[in-house]
Amino acid sequence: MPIGNTLGLPRGARAERLAPFVLVAPAVLIIVALRLWPLVLGVNFSFTGDGERNGTPVGLDNYAELLADPLFRTALGNVGLLVLLLPVAVAIPGLLATFIYLRVPGHRFFRSVYFFPAVLSPVIVGAIFNLMLGYDGPLNTALALIGLGPIDWLGDPGLAKFTVVGVHVWATFGMALVVFLAGYSTLDAALLDAAKIDGASLPRIIWHVIIPGLSRTIQFVVVTTMIGMLTSMFGLLYIMTSGGPEGSTYLPEFYVWMQQGQMNRPALASAASTVLFLIMLVVGVAQVALLRRAGSED
Template sequence: MTSVRPVVAGRTDRARHQRPAPPGAAARRGRGARRSERLAPYVLLAPAVLIIVLLRLWPLLLGVNFSFTGDGDRDGTMVGLDNYRELLADPLFRGALRNVGLLVLLLPVAVAIPGLLATFIYLRVPGHRFYRSVYFFPAVLSPVIVGAIFNLLLAFDGPLNTVLGGVGIGPTDWLGDPDVAMFVVVGVHIWATFGMALVVFLAGFATLDASLLDAARVDGASLPQTIRHVIVPSLSRTIQFVFVTTMIGMLTSMFGLLYVMTSGGPEGSTYLPEYYIWIQQGQMNRPALASAASTVLFVVMLVVGLAQISLLRRGVREA
């Protein structure tokens, strides 16, 4: 006797209504998935790009456009390059640009100090625990506090000149001598800010291949040779980043020290573009001229930054 298998209700109906997928449907789904994968990075970056455009690039373009307008009676009137001609004719602004050149020359020193300290800490030379414990302390101080402290230390009758007088060296007017004041302010700025660069260098050392240092030690390489042929090429990206950020900090973050320590003096010898911009905007009520000076400062930072990156890359390749 033949047994009859029961039919599950609805199964034949579903089978009857199912149709084969049309030709090329799988290919279209694959192309759609690949298109979504390609668009995903742009969708994720879109909010950040929008914020940069609205809060950075658009105000920058407005400032550049404003630099071609006039001040005072010519407020809002297009004046062409008159503001830039006035800047080049102003001895204070020319002095500020010369000081920018001085900062560029002193920039390797500002980068070498935290770089060497980070190297000593990484190689665990004697005293590295002391450096690790105190290096970041100046970075948490306000520039106003730092300036006030060094005003007391560097006063003509202050502790530093007293110590120098005790060893037979005559007193120096550290903040009143036009030939010395700018170097003093830059030195104070380096002391107050090198902690951040040191943190970046230590982060770079965390990615350094320790086997390279071991190989250099086995080959009998000295510390200078190890730094030049192993550490510098391995940390080239970190060094480039520190160079650029340190330069930007020296050109745009020294206002507090300048205001407290020298107020641009003596004889305008410590003027920097950012201090000049504040004078024109805040005291002289000339926003268009200040915008022109800001545009010049931006161009200078861009050119110097690109030149530094190019030179550093060439130096790393030669090393």
């Protein structure tokens, strides 16, 4: 019922109708004040100039400069790579949660071990893997024992981006694992039992029972994982590669920091932030739409 129509109700009924709006209002005000309003200011600032043109309207000049910058185009290309690798980043915690839910031997121990990386700082994770993946590090030493040559995990432009993304997935999939386990608590166990009685194999159970039953959970994990990849990899990038080698590991988030903190180009950084926001919005909406469509077809 609209708020205006509550005026004709008894006082108690009016209070009951308005209670949800009153309870939600503080959270909405906080979001508007700390999220939406700064976003509007940032978008507006992206149409102004830097340096001698500071504060002067420049139209789309900053966006044209972004598209002409090879580093920013590389960052956008890496965003495409993240989108392609997203199913892997979601499938890993999903499969591990499935094994834990099905109570494979040692599932209690693995539940603790899998979540442990999520409590580590990205700086610590980056420092640990810098030591492990160094050219003379333990991993290459182990590979040499089986006759494989040393691999430049962080120095090869074609390999470094995959290395950093892999480390990020390892460091963050614990939270997605917890979300999947929470989703399993809403799954109808009778369906699993019926599938087992019918002799369905584990892949068939996962595809025909678990995935449709966890469709909303999967949607949530897909969107939050994608946002995390685009906005939470700065610490790892800074410690492991600093955007190198040859700018191959640049992401829009790192590009924004470089323009704002190193180049003193806040307006250009605001334009890059706006592009990053639009990318997250478009990718998130597209992913949810695809997942809903796939769920409806099942």
